[in-house]
Amino acid sequence: MDDVTDSQKRLWGACLFVSVIDMDVSCFTLTQVLKAVSLDVTQFMSVVRKLDVNLDTISTKVTSALTRLEKKYEVMLALYQRFEKETLRTCWTMFLLAKGRALQMEDDLVISFQLLLCTLELFIKRCSPELLQPLYKSAISKVQSPPTRISRRNQSKAKPRAPDPEVDVQLLETLCKENECNAEEVCLTCTSDGVNVADQQYEEHYLKSRDIDGRLFFDGDETVFAPKVERTPKKNPSDEEGSLVPPQTPIRAAMTSIQMLRGDLTSTGDQPSTTLATYFKQCTVDPTQDVRKRLEAHGQAFSQRFGQAVGPHCVVYGRERFSLGVRKYYQVMEAMLKSEEKRLSVQNFSKLLNDSTFHTSLLACALEVVMAAYGAADRDVCFPWILDVFDLAAFDFYKVIESFIKADPTLSKNIIKHLETCENLIMERIAWRTGSPLFELLKQEHEGGAAEQVETPASFSQPLQHNHTAASSQASSQASSQAASLTPRLPKSNSLSLFYKKLYRLAYTRLKTLCSYLLSPHPELEPIIWTLFQHTLQHEYELMRDRHLDQLMMSAMYAICKVKSVDLRFKTIVTSYKNMSNTSQETFKHVLITDGHYDSIIVFYNQVFMQKLKTNILQYASTRPPTLSPIPQIPRSPYKFPNSPLRVPGSNNVYISPMKSPRMSPGIMTPRSRMLVSIGESFGQSNRFERINQMVNSSERSFKRTLDLGSTPKPLKRLRFDVDGQDEADGRLVTAPAWNCSTRSRMQEQKMKEDAESKKDEL
Numbered sequence: 001m002d003d004v005t006d007s008q009k010r011l012w013g014a015c016l017f018v019s020v021i022d023m024d025v026s027c028f029t030l031t032q033v034l035k036a037v038s039l040d041v042t043q044f045m046s047v048v049r050k051l052d053v054n055l056d057t058i059s060t061k062v063t064s065a066l067t068r069l070e071k072k073y074e075v076m077l078a079l080y081q082r083f084e085k086e087t088l089r090t091c092w093t094m095f096l097l098a099k100g101r102a103l104q105m106e107d108d109l110v111i112s113f114q115l116l117l118c119t120l121e122l123f124i125k126r127c128s129p130e131l132l133q134p135l136y137k138s139a140i141s142k143v144q145s146p147p148t149r150i151s152r153r154n155q156s157k158a159k160p161r162a163p164d165p166e167v168d169v170q171l172l173e174t175l176c177k178e179n180e181c182n183a184e185e186v187c188l189t190c191t192s193d194g195v196n197v198a199d200q201q202y203e204e205h206y207l208k209s210r211d212i213d214g215r216l217f218f219d220g221d222e223t224v225f226a227p228k229v230e231r232t233p234k235k236n237p238s239d240e241e242g243s244l245v246p247p248q249t250p251i252r253a254a255m256t257s258i259q260m261l262r263g264d265l266t267s268t269g270d271q272p273s274t275t276l277a278t279y280f281k282q283c284t285v286d287p288t289q290d291v292r293k294r295l296e297a298h299g300q301a302f303s304q305r306f307g308q309a310v311g312p313h314c315v316v317y318g319r320e321r322f323s324l325g326v327r328k329y330y331q332v333m334e335a336m337l338k339s340e341e342k343r344l345s346v347q348n349f350s351k352l353l354n355d356s357t358f359h360t361s362l363l364a365c366a367l368e369v370v371m372a373a374y375g376a377a378d379r380d381v382c383f384p385w386i387l388d389v390f391d392l393a394a395f396d397f398y399k400v401i402e403s404f405i406k407a408d409p410t411l412s413k414n415i416i417k418h419l420e421t422c423e424n425l426i427m428e429r430i431a432w433r434t435g436s437p438l439f440e441l442l443k444q445e446h447e448g449g450a451a452e453q454v455e456t457p458a459s460f461s462q463p464l465q466h467n468h469t470a471a472s473s474q475a476s477s478q479a480s481s482q483a484a485s486l487t488p489r490l491p492k493s494n495s496l497s498l499f500y501k502k503l504y505r506l507a508y509t510r511l512k513t514l515c516s517y518l519l520s521p522h523p524e525l526e527p528i529i530w531t532l533f534q535h536t537l538q539h540e541y542e543l544m545r546d547r548h549l550d551q552l553m554m555s556a557m558y559a560i561c562k563v564k565s566v567d568l569r570f571k572t573i574v575t576s577y578k579n580m581s582n583t584s585q586e587t588f589k590h591v592l593i594t595d596g597h598y599d600s601i602i603v604f605y606n607q608v609f610m611q612k613l614k615t616n617i618l619q620y621a622s623t624r625p626p627t628l629s630p631i632p633q634i635p636r637s638p639y640k641f642p643n644s645p646l647r648v649p650g651s652n653n654v655y656i657s658p659m660k661s662p663r664m665s666p667g668i669m670t671p672r673s674r675m676l677v678s679i680g681e682s683f684g685q686s687n688r689f690e691r692i693n694q695m696v697n698s699s700e701r702s703f704k705r706t707l708d709l710g711s712t713p714k715p716l717k718r719l720r721f722d723v724d725g726q727d728e729a730d731g732r733l734v735t736a737p738a739w740n741c742s743t744r745s746r747m748q749e750q751k752m753k754e755d756a757e758s759k760k761d762e763l
Contacts (some may be wrong), residue, residue, distance in 0.1 A: 013037035283350035324368035
C-alpha cells in the first residue's frame with residue numbers, strides 16, 4: 001500500500017463502503033474507513049457522490065444509507081458544537097448511548113437536543129454543588145433541597161419529614177487530605193462505576209450500527225471535523241461587536257421556528273372558538289360532534305404512527321405536536337370562514353363543514369406546518385408521511401394548500417416554501433399514484449368530449465386567477481329547459497382545471513431549465529418539445545400513472561431530438577438532469593415499465609413512451625407538423641410575498657407592503673375608488689387618453705345594461721370542496737352581476753395592440 005497514492009486510497013475507500021452497504025455485511029465501520037484513507041466525513045461523502053456522477057453505478061440502497069449517515073452526522077456535529085464547552089466526556093458518551101437506544105430516528109434535531117438536556121440535567125444533579133459555577137451552584141442546591149410547606153389546617157396531623165442527609169464538604173475534604181485521596185474522585189463515586197459500563201455499551205452499539213463514532217467529537221479527531229478555513233478579518237470589530245446578531249445555528253433556527261409557532265397559537269385553544277362554534281351551529285347539520293370524533297380518531301392514529309417512526313418513548317412528543325396542529329387547524333378554518341362570509345354575505349357553510357375529506361385535508365395541512373416548524377424535513381416523518389397516516393389522497397390535500405397559506409398570514413417564509421414544495425411533489429408524482437381520485441376526474445372530463453377538456457390551449461398564457469378558496473369553486477351548473485332532453489353530464493371540475501394549469505407551468509419551467517443546459521444552440525426545439533410534452537399530459541395522462549413528471553419530460557426531449565436529427569443521447573440528458581433542483585436518481589433508474597416491473601428511463605422510452613406516441617412523434621418530422629402549443633405564462637409565485645413592509649431603496653421613510661384585503665370588483669367600487677392609475681409607464685400620444693375614456697364610458701354603459709337587462713347571472717364562487725349542492729339551507733344561489741372585463745385588463749389589452757401596431761410600422 002506504500003506505492004498507492006492518496007487519491008487511489010480515497011477511491012478504494014469509497015468503493016469498499018459502497019460494496020459493504022450493497023452486500024449488507026459488517027466488515028468494518030465508517031470511522032475505520034475514514035482513518036484508513038485519512039479523510040473527514042464531509043470529504044468522504046463528496047468522494048462517494050462524485051463516484052456516482054462519474055460511474056452512475058450507485059444503488060438506491062447506498063444512496064439512502066449515505067443520506068442517513070450525512071443527516072446523523074450533521075445532527076451530532078450541531079449538538080456537540082453547542083455542548084463541548086459545558087460538560088465532560090462521560091456525559092457526552094451517556095447521551096450518545098441514550099440517543100442510540102431510545103430514538104429510532106436519530107436525525108431529529110429537536111428531540112435529540114431535548115435528550116441532551118435531560119442527560120446534562122442528570123449529570124449536574126449528580127455533581128456536588130462545590131464543583132459547579134456559582135450561578136448553577138445555587139440553582140442545584142435549591143433543587144436538591146426543595147422547601148416544604150404544610151397547611152395550617154393539617155399542621156398538627158402531618159408527620160415531620162426527615163431532612164435529606166447532606167454531605168459536609170469541609171469534613172470530606174479534611175478526611176481526603178488525611179488519607180491522601182482526591183476529593184473530586186470521592187464526590188463522583190456514584191457515577192464513576194458507570195463510566196466504563198456506558199463506554200463499553202456505546203462501543204457495542206457503535207460497532208453494531210457501523211457508522212460514525214460519536215466519541216471522536218470529544219477527542220477533536222480530524223475525521224469528524226472539517227478543516228478550518230482562514231477567513232478575512234472583520235473591519236472595525238470593536239465598533240460592530242455590540243450590534244452583531246448571534247449566529248443562526250441549526251438548533252437556534254429550530255427553536256426559533258417552534259417559538260414562533262407557539263406564539264402564533266397563544267390565543268387559540270384546543271376547542272373551537274366562540275366564532276367558529278357559531279359557524280357550526282348555523283349549519284343545517286351541526287358538524288361539532290363529527291369534528292370532535294374525527295379529531296380523536298386522527299389523534300390516536302397520529303401518536304401511534306409517530307411513535308413507530310421516531311421511537312416508542314416519543315409518543316408524548318407526537319401528542320404534543322398533534323395538539324399544536326389542532327389549534328392551527330381551528331385557527332385557519334375560522335379565518336377561511338370569516339373571509340368567505342365577508343365576501344359572499346353567507347353564514348351557512350353546511351355542505352363544506354360536513355365534508356369529512358375537507359376537514360381531514362385541512363388538519364393534515366396544519367400538522368404538516370407543525371412538523372416543518374420542528375424541522376422534520378428529509379426524515380422518516382417528512383411529507384407525504386402525513387398522507388399515509390390519515391389515508392388521505394394527495395389530490396385532496398393539494399386543494400387546501402393555497403387557501404391555507406392565504407388564510408394564515410403568520411406563516412414564515414420557510415414554512416410557505418415547504419408547502420410549495422409539497423404542492424410540487426403532488427403535481428410531479430404523488431397525485432398520479434394508482435387509486436388517486438385525479439384519474440376518475442380525468443376520465444369523467446374526457447368522456448364528456450373534446451369540448452370539455454381539462455384545459456384549453458388558449459388559456460395557457462392567461463394569468464392564473466387566485467380568487468378561489470379551499471378547493472373552491474366549481475360553479476353549480478344551471479340546467480336550461482332545452483338541456484332537459486340531453487344526456488345528463490357531470491359539472492366540470494374547477495379544481496382539476498386549476499391543477500392542470502399549475503401542472504403545465506411547473507412542467508414548462510422544468511423543461512425550460514433542462515433545455516438551457518442541453519439545447520442552447522437549438523432554441524427552436526424548445527416549443528416543439530413542449531408541444532409533445534403538453535399533448536402527452538393532456539391526452540395520454542395514463543402514462544403518468546405511478547410515474548414521475550420528469551420521466552415524460554426527458555422522453556419528450558429525446559424523441560424530438562431524434563426526429564429533428566439532433567445528436568443528444570439519453571446519458572447526456574440524465575447527466576444534465578442531475579444538476580437540476582429537486583431531482584433523484586430513482587427518477588431515471590427506477591421507472592415503471594409494466595405492472596411490478598421497473599427498469600431504466602431508456603427502456604421506458606423504447607417499450608412504453610415510443611410505442612404509445614409513435615404516430616404523434618413522427619408528425620414532427622413531416623412538412624406539416626402539429627400546431628405548436630402556446631407557452632404558459634410563468635407568473636410570480638403566489639406564495640412569495642413579504643409579511644411585513646419593505647423599505648424602498650434610496651429612501652428613509654417610504655415603505656411598501658402587500659395589500660391586506662382582496663381587490664374590490666368594479667361593480668362595488670365607488671366612482672372615486674374605481675380610478676386606476678398606471679405608475680412608471682409612458683402613454684406617449686395624447687389619443688391614448690381619449691381611448692381610455694372611451695373604454696371607461698363603454699364599460700360603465702355595459703355595467704348599467706347588465707344591471708337593467710343582463711343575461712342569466714352566474715353564481716359567485718364560494719368556499720367549497722368539490723361537493724354537490726349549496727351551502728344555504730334553502731338551496732338558493734347567491735348571484736352577482738356579470739362583469740366581463742375590468743378596466744385594467746382593457747387597458748392592458750389596448751396597450752398590447754398598440755405596441756404590436758407600432759412594431760409593424762417600424763418594420
